[in-house]
Amino acid sequence: MAKEVTKRSDNYSEWYDNLVVKADLAERSAVRGCMVIKPYGYAIWEKMQGILDRMFKEQGVKNAYFPLFIPKSFLSREAEHVEGFAKECAVVTHHRLMTNPNGPGVVVDPSAKLEEELVVRPTSETIIWSTYKSWIHSWRDLPVLCNQWCNVVRWEMRTRLFLRTAEFLWQEGHTAHATAEEAQKMAETMVGVYAKFARETMALPVVVGHKSPGERFAGALDTLTIEAMMQDGKALQAGTSHFLGQNFAKSFDVLYTNKEGNQEYVWATSWGVSTRLMGALIMAHGDDNGLVLPPALAPIQIVMVPIYKTQEEHDTIIAKMKDLKAVLEARGHSVEVDDRDNLRPGFKFAEWELKGVPVRLAIGPRDIESGTVEVHRRDTLEKISEPLEGLEDRLIGLLDDIQKNIYEKALAFRDASIRKVETWDEFKEEIEKGGFLLCHWDGTAETEARIQEETKATIRCIPVDSAVCMEEGKCVYSGKPSHQRVLFARSY
């Protein structure tokens, strides 16, 4: 078959790259580091957006839109922020092209140089806080809870589809609060929203935790993260929520008058997830046959493939399928009848497996006679014959079951990947096997840096689930006293 993908065990990285392209999710574009998200991939992203957007709105968050461009000087207002973000970015320096006076095509018009260069937003804290200054005056104006769905650009040198691209799509929430407590609570609420979405919709059993100071967002006092485990034993940061303190309010002079009539700086959070989630989805659940999509995110949940020789057989089977499709669609499910006449059933089966469609039905002339249908589930690759009578209820039940099973499988894998490690020798040995290492750390940036240098492992998070990590012990590297275990892993 033309679209075969590399096996995971042969080359996991190549398997991923193969899958993204062959399952029609995305491809590289003519512009360095930028991707084209193809309709099938975008349909999954749209489902993610729709569900997340409703969850945000339940928290009182409203969507808005802020400019694509950020004046260069804004980036240097917050000292740490500029270090983290101002470096590799797309810089707009001119606003006009002109006909090439010396040949064909167009050239930049040198007379159209901007007074101040503009940076294509790598993230929008600066432009948003410069705007909030005029929105916020009194405690009555707070909280401000805004989100935007947009594109951002970070000029990455080494890019991979969905995981790390120069341009990507995301949402970024930016909230303003009267007190530190309220802002901290907001940051926690939003990481909770992400964790719930990851678990229930993406079937991704993430670990929620705090980043170590060295891994925090540039300008944050605390960064909360959801960390997922991929099948190759590497962790993937799938979403972050930041408590920004008063750093941006101070940089952009955003003060409010409190109930007592005093002026105070406003407290901030920001939080985001991106098209990187697509990468997590693919790598967490896919197998050697292709994608395995959780039904909650599958653009097509059930596909039906007719098997026939004569036109009459074809017509009978397609009529049955269309009836079933109508019933399932009326109940809110997405169904496709694959009636392409130039492809064999076997080719279609492989294609829909590659695309991760959760349930596949095949109906042939013998099924019509016996009133049965062949039901294939993508997650386990099992095939069973089911009576057509009352099939729709069982199919809907099956979709639920697949959603749960994909999650359980990933959860078992993740839990098996978490190992307690006590000594440095053990650490060095175990890290080669991949997975999360739960071990004591002395809390210093020095130790963190040394461990990364020697093993490429970083602290993925300090889990919020204190039962897992609150314990006295000795640092796995330095042997110094430690008050809690943290999760180390190599990561994307």
Place this chain on the structure above:
Amino acid sequence: MAKEVTKRSDNYSEWYDNLVVKADLAERSAVRGCMVIKPYGYAIWEKMQGILDRMFKEQGVKNAYFPLFIPKSFLSREAEHVEGFAKECAVVTHHRLMTNPNGPGVVVDPSAKLEEELVVRPTSETIIWSTYKSWIHSWRDLPVLCNQWCNVVRWEMRTRLFLRTAEFLWQEGHTAHATAEEAQKMAETMVGVYAKFARETMALPVVVGHKSPGERFAGALDTLTIEAMMQDGKALQAGTSHFLGQNFAKSFDVLYTNKEGNQEYVWATSWGVSTRLMGALIMAHGDDNGLVLPPALAPIQIVMVPIYKTQEEHDTIIAKMKDLKAVLEARGHSVEVDDRDNLRPGFKFAEWELKGVPVRLAIGPRDIESGTVEVHRRDTLEKISEPLEGLEDRLIGLLDDIQKNIYEKALAFRDASIRKVETWDEFKEEIEKGGFLLCHWDGTAETEARIQEETKATIRCIPVDSAVCMEEGKCVYSGKPSHQRVLFARSY
């Protein structure tokens, strides 16, 4: 009151600018020509997006995403396109900033100059057709029907919120077809979708027609448009759909093998509407008290304002309002109870009028006694007392009625604005009064240009409704023979 807006009759242009800002729709940003779309304005845009997106999908269109950046050389591939679009645009020339070696802040790193400059997309035909080349090989791959919701940038010198901004949000559909007929039909279908949306959702009675060759999109063989009439007598182009022929297929070498095995160039369309629709919505329906939103697009359809003196009165009224809100929300309507304790009812009334909320309810202690409620409709500013009993059905009926009434009012205004004009003297006199002038034109670009020079009026469209315009006559300017009337107007 602080938020009073200029009267339309005093200064229509200032009235518009006032309204956009004071109704919290949008504001200027720190970046020249770029706007911030505030939550209330964005909520209207989201409603537009949701409805249009469903309409596109009913036509088989799928969403995708293409890069923000376009290599400079792509723009010059299609000769007419470069003339129309390559000039005023944001040009990315570098990919890195560095710490300023000579002072504070950051500067562009001269060593990070791009080999080829990138243009921030002013429209995406070029990058999309360069992508379609690898998607399209055989007639079986056609049609390709893609749309993207995204931001675009055109470096306008004189900007106005929503009407003309450097960055704006839009959707752009790009379709590829096997035959000219199919592509032409697609362009017609999509302008039909826009017209239906404008009429039924925006309550905007648009005229559908073809652009004259001089007013076509750069690179199109035919441009269809929906033209709306604003209250100041100026027309506004609210959406366009282009039949692009094989121009982009030829520029980007996109060929397919037809059923007979021969290679042919692919036929194209593109079509788009933007946040400019927000401007049309405001200007078509607003009055001196503020926005008048059609219920189909109002983020809040019904607002309830309690009138009370005692805490007990407050609690009784709010309880009633929350019951009513729950019933209306369960039936799919958006309702807000304005329980702010620091503002007088009169202030709230004015604010919700400014924001264009279609229906306002006020309930006071006497209403509770008599089982009534005061119902105010925004479109006619009428107030009536209604029994609380069975109110929800009547409110839902009222929303329908308001939607229809806003459309009828705009339709009557538009129809009254269309006048047949036969002589040049008459034309010059009538154009000063605004509106559409329906008159004969000899079909030459020269006459079109002269009329524009002398009166600032342009051909808005050649209406597709042939009953209106197919008629023999003499050109209003040159006196030469003409086969049809066209619509002239001054425009935004």
